[in-house]
Every structure is written in structure tokens, then in C-alpha cells.
Amino acid sequence: MDALDIARWQFGITTVYHFFFVPITIGTSFLVAGMQTAWFRTHKEKYLRLTKFFGKLFLINFAMGVATGIVQEFQFGMNWSDYSRFVGDIFGAPLAIEGLLAFFLESTFLGLWIFGWDRLTPRVHLATIWIAAVGTLLSSYFILAANSFMQNPVGFEFNAEKGRAELTDFGAVLTNKVLLATVPHQIFACFMVAGAFVGGIAMWQIMKHPDRDAEAFRTAFRLGAVTLIVAGLGTIVSGDYQGKIMTEVQPMKMAAAEGLYETSEPAPFSILTIGTLDGSKEVYKLEVPRLLSYLGTGSFDGKVEGINSLQAKYEETYGAGDYSPNIPISYWTFRIMITLGGLAMAAGAWMLWATRRGRVPSGRWLLRTAIVLPLLPLFANSFGWIFTEMGRQPWIVFGLMPTSAGVSPGTTLAEVLTSLIAFTVIYGVLAIVEVKLLLMYIQRGLPEIPTESPGDDDIDAPLAFAY
Amino acid sequence: MELTTFWFILIAVLWIGYLVLEGFDFGVGMLVGALAQDDTERRVLINTIGPLWDGNEVWLLVAGGATFAAFPEWYATLFSGFYLPLLLILIALIVRGVAFEFRGKRNERAWRRNWDIAIVVGSAVPALLWGVALANIVRGVPIDKNHEYVGTFFDLLNPYALLAGVVTLAVFFVHGCFFVALKTVGDIRHRATKLGVKVGVGAAGPAVAFIVWTGIDQGAFAVWLFGLLAVISCVASLALALAHREMLAFIATSLTIAFVAIMLFVGLFPDVMPSSLNSAWNLTTTNASSTHYTLVIMSWVAVIFTPIVLMYQSWSYWVFRKRIGVQHIPTEVLAR
Numbered sequence: 001m002d003a004l005d006i007a008r009w010q011f012g013i014t015t016v017y018h019f020f021f022v023p024i025t026i027g028t029s030f031l032v033a034g035m036q037t038a039w040f041r042t043h044k045e046k047y048l049r050l051t052k053f054f055g056k057l058f059l060i061n062f063a064m065g066v067a068t069g070i071v072q073e074f075q076f077g078m079n080w081s082d083y084s085r086f087v088g089d090i091f092g093a094p095l096a097i098e099g100l101l102a103f104f105l106e107s108t109f110l111g112l113w114i115f116g117w118d119r120l121t122p123r124v125h126l127a128t129i130w131i132a133a134v135g136t137l138l139s140s141y142f143i144l145a146a147n148s149f150m151q152n153p154v155g156f157e158f159n160a161e162k163g164r165a166e167l168t169d170f171g172a173v174l175t176n177k178v179l180l181a182t183v184p185h186q187i188f189a190c191f192m193v194a195g196a197f198v199g200g201i202a203m204w205q206i207m208k209h210p211d212r213d214a215e216a217f218r219t220a221f222r223l224g225a226v227t228l229i230v231a232g233l234g235t236i237v238s239g240d241y242q243g244k245i246m247t248e249v250q251p252m253k254m255a256a257a258e259g260l261y262e263t264s265e266p267a268p269f270s271i272l273t274i275g276t277l278d279g280s281k282e283v284y285k286l287e288v289p290r291l292l293s294y295l296g297t298g299s300f301d302g303k304v305e306g307i308n309s310l311q312a313k314y315e316e317t318y319g320a321g322d323y324s325p326n327i328p329i330s331y332w333t334f335r336i337m338i339t340l341g342g343l344a345m346a347a348g349a350w351m352l353w354a355t356r357r358g359r360v361p362s363g364r365w366l367l368r369t370a371i372v373l374p375l376l377p378l379f380a381n382s383f384g385w386i387f388t389e390m391g392r393q394p395w396i397v398f399g400l401m402p403t404s405a406g407v408s409p410g411t412t413l414a415e416v417l418t419s420l421i422a423f424t425v426i427y428g429v430l431a432i433v434e435v436k437l438l439l440m441y442i443q444r445g446l447p448e449i450p451t452e453s454p455g456d457d458d459i460d461a462p463l464a465f466a467y
Numbered sequence: 468m469e470l471t472t473f474w475f476i477l478i479a480v481l482w483i484g485y486l487v488l489e490g491f492d493f494g495v496g497m498l499v500g501a502l503a504q505d506d507t508e509r510r511v512l513i514n515t516i517g518p519l520w521d522g523n524e525v526w527l528l529v530a531g532g533a534t535f536a537a538f539p540e541w542y543a544t545l546f547s548g549f550y551l552p553l554l555l556i557l558i559a560l561i562v563r564g565v566a567f568e569f570r571g572k573r574n575e576r577a578w579r580r581n582w583d584i585a586i587v588v589g590s591a592v593p594a595l596l597w598g599v600a601l602a603n604i605v606r607g608v609p610i611d612k613n614h615e616y617v618g619t620f621f622d623l624l625n626p627y628a629l630l631a632g633v634v635t636l637a638v639f640f641v642h643g644c645f646f647v648a649l650k651t652v653g654d655i656r657h658r659a660t661k662l663g664v665k666v667g668v669g670a671a672g673p674a675v676a677f678i679v680w681t682g683i684d685q686g687a688f689a690v691w692l693f694g695l696l697a698v699i700s701c702v703a704s705l706a707l708a709l710a711h712r713e714m715l716a717f718i719a720t721s722l723t724i725a726f727v728a729i730m731l732f733v734g735l736f737p738d739v740m741p742s743s744l745n746s747a748w749n750l751t752t753t754n755a756s757s758t759h760y761t762l763v764i765m766s767w768v769a770v771i772f773t774p775i776v777l778m779y780q781s782w783s784y785w786v787f788r789k790r791i792g793v794q795h796i797p798t799e800v801l802a803r
Binding site: 059060062064066068070071073076077078079081082084085087088089090091092093095096097098099100101103104105107108109111112114115116119164166167168170408409410411415418419422423426430433440441 | 517518519521522524525527528529531532533534535536537539540542543544545546547548550551553554557558560561562564565567568569572573613614615616617757758760761764765768769772773776779780783786787789
């Protein structure tokens with residue numbers, strides 16, 4: 001273990017943890033905005049109560065996203081200072097723009113939304129949640145622009161004298177084909193999470209308390225389930241496209257995802273491969289002929305390069321070294337991502353069927369599925385990111401800078417270890433607190449809306465919201 | 468103007484914005500422990516900054532991001548060099564942010580008390596450490612020829628920096644008091660004024676010592692000038708608070724913070740992080756900066772979007788301009 005290993009663990013832990021909250025935030029902000037819009041237009045009380053109920057769950061989650069997000073920006077400089085020096089000219093810009101364009105928007109307008117119920121007109125108040133929701137989309141675009149540069153560096157020139165990559169075409173960075181493929185895939189995946197989150201909770205309420213606000217929760221459930229399924233289809237289509245782009249720019253990542261050692265034409269898709277523990281040999285495999293060719297190239301006869309030939313090619317270009325990522329991790333995270341996403345869609349469809357034409361569903365298995373549902377796409381997201389980031393190894397910036405060269409040379413093992421332990425402990429405690437709070441509010445059900453709201457002239461009326 | 472100079476100024480502006488804005492919400496956070504007498508009063512205090520603190524904290528994120536984009540060398544040296552203080556600040560900000568959102572979500576005394584402690588500590592620690600960090604940047608730290616920080620954590624805890632930490636802690640505390648006086652009605656408003664003046668008078672000694680020390684160190688006329696302006700606005704804020712001109716008192720403490728920060732940045736320029744080992748190894752606005760092309764793009768983005776951000780942030784301050792008091796806190800918390 002050295003500072004590099006610990007810094008990598010820290011990046012992995014803090015980023016995956018932060019990313020539990022991000023997809024919920026992005027998708028749910030839109031669903032809550034939709035519920036409030038329904039209330040604004042129909043004046044049906046159930047929509048207001050749903051807005052407040054899911055709004056509260058959303059805010060508990062948002063608080064954690066904000067609190068853990070700040071670590072992400074700081075740790076580039078703290079743990080990866082040589083990386084920061086190398087790409088700062090390019091990488092810093094989208095990060096700064098994300099702050100200026102998106103974070104200000106989200107934080108300010110969410111503050112207005114939370115505290116503005118009785119300070120703003122209903123129309124303006126509704127606008128605040130929509131603006132905050134759009135802010136989350138802007139945020140994801142710019143942070144993915146930064147990440148896509150690491151996956152597929154474009155629009156730069158290497159300056160040997162300064163030893164860094166320098167920006168030559170910002171437009172290219174903002175239209176990176178990896179970025180354009182990743183954004184839709186990621187946004188759809190976020191909506192899957194939010195749909196499963198809203199749908200799963202609503203389903204649980206319907207089954208657990210059939211005589212308590214079942215009609216309102218049925219509406220919420222259908223909104224969630226339909227969002228999940230539609231977004232799921234979008235995730236599949238965009239994921240297929242992203243896979244083709246990835247096969248083009250990072251063939252090694254996709255070969256590792258398939259455990260494809262030898263270049264094949266056509267290539268089969270592996271459903272299950274059991275290999276030796278170090279991942280260097282296959283023992284048993286089950287596969288669908290020609291499917292990988294289609295997934296990777298769009299043709300059933302397409303040629304897909306294997307790990308061994310890519311390794312030889314990279315050695316020629318970059319010199320001796322191991323240019324393959326951890327194969328078992330790539331292989332399994334890729335499959336777990338797809339499986340969990342597929343299960344989420346299937347579960348959503350099953351529950352939608354169970355509630356058809358006003359039916360009140362019952363059964364232990366359906367209830368269990370409702371409880372697990374929000375976790376399925378959430379973990380699919382995590383595994384997807386672990387796959388993307390681990391699959392890029394040994395590069396921190398693909399083809400330009402190895403991860404081992406990016407770590408801060410000045411920080412000590414003790415420092416990085418201290419921060420790893422501190423973050424892990426604090427994140428662990430906060431996870432317990434967050435889950436307990438969410439469960440408490442979920443169990444409480446829809447809030448009551450006071451029948452008579454105090455007029456504006458009553459200066460001593462209690463605030464609509466108070467910590 | 469050279470773009471590097473423009474970005475030095477812009478980053479200084481972002482830091483000033485951050486210190487002035489989050490300064491008062493750090494102060495209010497500390498007051499949750501020092502001023503409030505019961506739970507209702509604690510909630511009045513927290514509600515004065517409820518809609519604002521998160522937006523204030525984004526100033527820090529943007530200052531950090533802008534430093535990364537415009538001066539990557541500065542960002543890399545600073546963040547890896549000041550590792551442990553930044554870690555403490557991060558932990559404090561995480562705990563504090565969660566505490567604001569979570570404290571009211573359960574109606575139990577122990578639950579609230581624990582989160583209140585988190586708010587007080589989470590506000591005081593960054594208030595102290597930002598002073599320490601800024602003073603160290605200006606004073607210079609051991610940086611080698613590769614722009615790597617080669618000192619230890621304890622090199623950062625020198626008397627000059629610690630004095631600065633005490634000053635920022637005290638000034639933010641007073642700033643928070645005057646913000647509370649401006650935003651509340653009733654008994655708490657008057658107690659906030661009194662406490663602010665008392666602490667403000669007590670902080671005068673360390674503050675003047677720090678300003679004089681900085682003036683002697685840096686020597687430039689502008690440094691002395693802004694130091695003097697800081698002293699004048701500080702005295703004015705105390706006088707205005709005693710005269711119950713709360714808005715003006717708060718503006719005066721805002722100016723005090725701004726003037727101290729300007730004094731430090733003026734003393735720093737054209738360096739961004741001087742080396743205490745060899746002045747040839749200083750990080751400067753030119754050797755730490757991004758390319759001209761990146762700076763041009765970033766400048767356009769900043770010129771277009773900064774006014775928009777300022778506009779809607781000001782609007783949100785306007786929306787929440789009403790004073791609040793204990794009577795505005797709902798009695799039945801859980802019904803909301």
C-alpha cells in the first residue's frame with residue numbers, strides 16, 4: 001500500500017458515495033416539479049401533498065449530495081495535484097463553469113423553493129423548482145464534459161516545455177463524442193433511479209396502508225413506474241450507442257468488459273464466463289454468437305479486437321507495460337449494471353400490471369420487490385461508473401497520463417490514510433442517519449395541508465417552513 | 468489589462484464574496500451556541516440563514532473551480548500543500564451542511580442538541596482555518612522549485628497565521644451578530660447587537676495587531692491603506708450597531724471583511740503563493756496560469772454569467788428580507 005493506492009481508494013469511495021445522491025437529485029427534482037405543476041393546474045390537493053411528501057425526501061437526499069459534492073472538487077488538488085497541473089488548463093474550465101452556471105442556480109432556487117411557499121406567488125414558486133431542476137441537468141453536462149476528456153482527450157495540444165496538456169479547441173471539448181453519448185445515457189439512468197425511488201415508495205404505501213391515501217399514491221406510483229420504464233428504454237438505446245463509441249475510442253475497455261482475449265470476426269457476446277482468478281484464462285463460457293459484433297460495430301460480422309492484440313498494439317505505441325484494466329472487475333461490473341437495470345424495468349412493469357384498473361395489489365413478493373426496487377437502478381448506476389472509471393485504467397487521461405503519474409508527490413501516506421479513514425467513518429455515520437430519516441418520513445405518509453392559510457397581512461403568522 | 472491580472476482580481480472577488488457571505492452564516496452558526504437561549508431561538512437563528520447559506524457556500528466552490536481553471540499550478544500546490552487544514556474544513560462543512568437540513572427532521576431533544584453542536588463546531592472550525600490558510604498564502608510557505616509544498620502541517624500553525632485565524636473567527640462572529648440583529652425582531656435582536664459590540668471591542672486588539680503586522684511585512688502603501696479602511700469600517704460598524712442602525716452596521720462589517728481581504732490580496736500580487744525558501748520559486752500570476760486561450764474563454768463565461776448570478780442571488784435576499792422572530796416558528800413542527 002502506498003499513497004497512490006489509498007488515493008485511488010479514496011477517490012472511488014467518495015465518488016461512488018456522492019453518486020448515490022446525484023441520480024436521485026437529478027431525476028426526482030423533475031418528478032417533484034411535475035407533481036407541483038399538476039397541482040398548479042388542477043388545484044387537486046393530492047398533488048400538493050405528494051409534492052410536499054416527495055419534496056421532503058428529495059431534500060434529505062439533496063443535503064447529502066451537496067455536503068459530499070464539495071469533496072469531489074477539492075480532492076483533485078489534494079490527492080491528484082500532478083494530474084491537476086497536467087490537465088488544469090482544460091479540465092478546470094468545465095468544473096468552474098459547472099459552479100458558475102449550475103451550482104449557483106440549484107442552490108439559490110432550491111432555497112427559494114424550500115422557504116418561498118408563502119413568499120412567492122404560486123406561479124413564481126413553481127418556476128423555482130423547474131429552474132433548480134434544469135440546474136441539475138447543466139451540472140451533469142459540464143461535469144461529464146470534464147470526465148469525457150479523461151476518457152477521450154480532444155481539443156488539446158501537448159506542451160512539452162511546460163509538461164502539460166493545453167486547450168486548443170474548447171468547442172471540441174464540449175462536443176466530445178464520448179460526452180454526447182454519455183450525457184443521454186446518464187440522464188436516462190438518473191430518471192430510472194428517480195422513477196424507481198418514487199414508484200417503489202408509492203407502491204409500498206399502497207400495499208402497506210391500502211386505506212390511507214391510496215388514490216394519491218397510485219398516481220405517484222404510475223408516474224414513477226412509467227418514468228422508470230420509458231427511461232429504461234432510453235438507457236438501453238443510449239447505452240448501445242455509447243458502447244459503439246467506446247469500442248471505437250477505448251477498445252480495451254470494451255474487450256475487458258467482454259473478457260474477449262482474441263480478436264474475433266464476428267465476435268460472440270458472452271453471457272457468462274468463468275475464468276481463472278487473475279482473469280487471464282477462460283475456464284467455461286456461455287455465449288451468443290455474433291451479438292458482440294453487432295453491439296460493438298453495428299454489424300453482425302464486425303471485427304472486435306481482443307485484449308491480447310490491443311496489448312501488443314499499445315506496447316508498440318506507449319512502450320512496455322500492462323495496458324489492460326482489471327478484467328474480472330470490468331467483466332462483472334458491466335454485467336451487474338445491465339442485469340440490475342433490466343431487473344428494475346421488469347419489476348416496474350410487473351407492479352404496473354398488478355395495479356391495472358384500480359386493483360389493490362397484495363402478496364409478499366410484490367411488497368419485497370417494491371422495497372428493493374429503488375436500489376436496483378441506483379446500484380446499476382454505481383456499477384456503471386465503477387466500470388467506466390476502472391475500465392480506463394491504467395490511464396487517468398486515456399493515452400496521455402497514467403494514473404500513477406497523477407498522484408500528489410508531496411502528500412504522505414499518513415495524510416491520505418487519515419483522510420480516507422475520516423471520510424469513510426463520517427460517510428458511514430451519515431448513511432445510517434440518512435436512511436433512518438428517509439424511512440421515518442416514508443412511514444409517516446402524506447402530510448396534511450392546513451385548510452386555511454394565513455393572509456399576507458398577518459405578520460406574526462408562522463413560517464411555512466422552519467428548520 | 469493582462470488576462471492573468473484580470474483573473475487574479477476575479478478570484479480575489481470570489482474569495483471576498485465568499486468570506487463576506489459565508490462569513491455571516493458562519494457567525495450565525497456559532498451564535499446557535501452563544502446567543503440562543505432555547506430551542507425556539509435556535510430555530511429563529513438558523514432560519515435567518517436557511518434560504519441563503521447553501522448559495523453562499525457555492526462561492527467557495529466557484530472560487531476553487533476558477534483557481535483550478537485559471538491558475539492550475541496555484542490550485543495544485545495550494546490544495547496538496549494545505550492537506551490537513553483543508554481536510555478539517557471539508558469535514559466541518561459536510562457536518563454543518565447536513566446538520567442544517569437534518570436537525571429539524573426529528574422532534575427529539577437529543578437529536579437537535581447533537582446537530583446544534585455540529586452547527587457550532589462546523590461553523591467555528593472553517594471560520595478559524597480560512598484565516599490561517601489565507602495568512603499563510605500571503606506570508607509564503609516552503610515551496611520548492613517544482614512548486615511542491617515541502618513543509619509540514621505545523622509550519623502552517625505559525626503565530627502570524629494563528630493570529631489571522633483568531634481575527635477571522637472574531638470578525639465572522641460579530642458579522643453574524645449584526646446579521647441576526649438585522650434579520651430578527653424582539654429580544655434576540657437586541658441581545659445580538661450587545662454581544663456583537665462586546666466581542667467586536669474585544670477583537671480590536673488582535674485585529675489591529677494583524678493589520679499592522681501585515682503592513683510591516685508587505686510594506687506597500689496600498690496594503691496600509693486598506694488596513695486603515697478596515698479599521699475605520701470596523702469602528703464604524705460598532706458605532707452604528709450601538710445606534711441601532713442595523714443595516715448600516717452589517718454593511719460596515721461586510722466592508723471590514725472585504726478590506727482585510729483586499730489588503731491581503733494586494734500584498735500578495737503579483738505572486739499567488741510566494742515561496743519562503745527562495746523567491747525565485749514563487750508561484751506568480753504568470754507562471755501559475757493557464758494558457759491565454761483558456762483564460763479568454765473563461766473570461767467570456769465570467770463576464771456573461773457573473774451579473775446573472777449576482778442578479779438572482781440579490782433577488783433571493785430581497786425575497787427573504789422580512790425580519791423573523793420567535794412568533795414565526797410553528798409550534799407543531801411535525802405537522803409541516
